[in-house]
Amino acid sequence: MDTIPAALRAAAATHGDKSAYVEGDRVVSFAHLLDLVRRTAAGYRNRGLGPGDRVAVWAPNSIDWVVAALATSYAGGTLVPINSRYTGPEAADIVDRTGAVLVVVADGFLGRTQVADLRAASGLSSVAEIIDIADLDRVTEEPGGIDEVAAAVSPDDVADVLFTSGTTGSPKGAMSAHRQTVGVARAWGELGGVTAEDRYLVLNPFFHSFGYKVGIVTGLTTGATLYPMATFDPTGTMRAIQEEQITVLPGAPTIYQSLLTAPDRGDHDLSSLRLAVTGAAVIPVVLIERMREDLGIDTVVTAFGMTEAVVVTMARDGDPAELVAATCGRAIPGMETAIGAEGELLVRGDFVMLGYLDDPEATAAAIDADGWLHTGDVGELDEQGNLRITDRLKDMYISGGFNVYPAEVEQVLLRAEGVADVAVVGLPDDRMGEVGTAYVVGTASAEDVQAFAKERLANFKVPRHVVHLDALPRNLAGKVLKNELRRAHEREDR
Structure with a gap:
């Protein structure tokens, strides 16, 4: 059971008609989940997905997200989850860098136009098809020889690429093998004492390892029933x-x-x-x-x-x-x-x-x-x-459970009219843990800075506060002294 397909088959064999997922009035058993995954995986294969090819999933939590993701593994592919709050250009960058063959998208989530935004972005040369997750059932086909494809998946094959950002602000894709994704999910479930009797509410987004690996995959290794929430x-x-x-x-x-x-x-x-x-x-x-x-x-x-x-x-x-x-x-x-x-x-x-x-x-x-x-x-x-x-050591801060990398936000804000210089710092917040404050040199108003960011960045990355300065504090090498900004904030808070 050191691959995701093997864990899924074992869960279906062990738990059968027991509920694997409940989403409103929709209930899917472990056996039915396996059937949906097999049929979707067969559809992926017939749309050109080969061993090791990538499928990007850009959507909020749902049973369909689970099927789309598990079908990727079952078809021998590699899953690339994309943050559901990303803008079209941010999502397109991930798709291009991974060379994704298929992209599964929740069009209309939060009142946005994800499919149009994605198609409007440059690139996407690797993409054979963009699939609206609401129409995922149209992808399904008779399984045929898909079980043999799933059985050929090795514990050492790359199961997923989850993107994070470095201090340079350039996103980096962390690759995990099947044995790692299944192993960490099993370890987490065992330490938490999670069993088939548990009913597990998944608020953590599936695009995050906390929702995907210790959510979806832990559900397979323990037999717990999962209840996904989109927001x-x-x-x-x-x-x-x-x-x-x-x-x-x-x-x-x-x-x-x-x-x-x-x-x-x-x-x-x-x-x-x-x-x-x-x-x-x-x-x-x-x-x-x-x-x-x-x-x-x-x-x-x-x-x-x-x-x-x-x-x-x-x-x-x-x-x-x-x-x-x-x-x-x-x-x-x-x-x-x-x-x-x-x-x-x-x-x-x-x-x-x-x-x-x-x-x-x-x-x-x-x-x-x-x-x-x-x-x-x-x-x-x-x-x-x-x-x-x-x-x-890094400048990363955590807002509402999401990692925010200031360098990425700064690169975006420096393109805004009226922003000559900028530094973003995470500062304490009673509810969110930390929130971003942008220290701006220039003529752009706080409202203009935030509006510019909202058009180009996921909402959790948008600075909550904007402070105007005549100049940013820098050392002789030109590096911004962010500790001085933090200390200035602490003095003002007293």
Whole structure:
């Protein structure tokens, strides 16, 4: 079961007619899921998808997303998830760089015109067909010999390419083998004690490893029933928890903060919740305590991961609230941690990516000769190996659970009329963890800067605040001194 097709077939054989997915009135059993995937995979093959070819999926969470993704693996292809909030040019860049043969798109999501936006972008020379995910059933065909294709998939074949960004702002595609994607999903499920009896509400987006690998794939390895949600809203989430008796609710800290502060929380029964797994930011002890006491969640654990390694450390059931809040837990089986030069966190093990797509130089810079992945985070390890992140070597910040890379935002804003210079910094925010502040030199108004960004960037990347300066603080080498900007903000906050 070290490939995604094998995990899917095993889940169908073990759980059969048990519900694999519930989305509103639509219920799909494990056996039916396998049938949908087989037929869709056959359609992919007849549309030109060959072994190792890429399929890009640009859509919000849904059962159809799951079918589109699993069919990619079953047809011997490689999955390329695209952030559902990306603009057309951002999505087109990923499609072009991966040479995707097929692109599955949720046209009209959030009132936008994704298919038209994608076709309006330059490139797309590799694409044989753009498929509206609402019409995915028209792709299905008789399976024919597709099971033999699935059986030929190797644990060492590349299963997926998930894109992140580096400090230069250029997105990089982290490649994982099937054995890694299935292995980390299985490890996460085992540490969380996830079983076939669990009902798992998936708020984490499927395009993210937290939704795809420890969501979809963990569902296959455990037999849990998954309930995908396309967008998060507190009332809808609480209604789903109550009506469906949800037991597992992973998410970024902002999810739980939103539930705790929801004015109608008292109108909903959330007592079915037993497991919450969070991460992505330093979490106040009081939040963990309130998750346990006010939301009634029996087990609350924290974890540390990244696109290049998915899950590295994880707290365990029974850890005290202070440890869960102040640390990211200990290395999971198959992974190890160390502290290198300048206090940088290094990680090594089974689930570290194969490398960056078509970028051997970036791969060599990230993974050293001894196999250690240099995370760019500064951390500390206690005597038990519990990890505490203390700072970042990189400028990346986390807003609502999403990584934001300032260099990418800065490159966009520098093209705006009236922006002569700009630096973007993540600053603390009670609800989102961190939000972006753009320090701008020039005549462009704050409204103009934000409007320009909204047209070209996903909403979580758009700076929440704009501050005008006469000049950015720089050192003799010309590098912007972002710590000075952060310290200036702290002084103003006092």
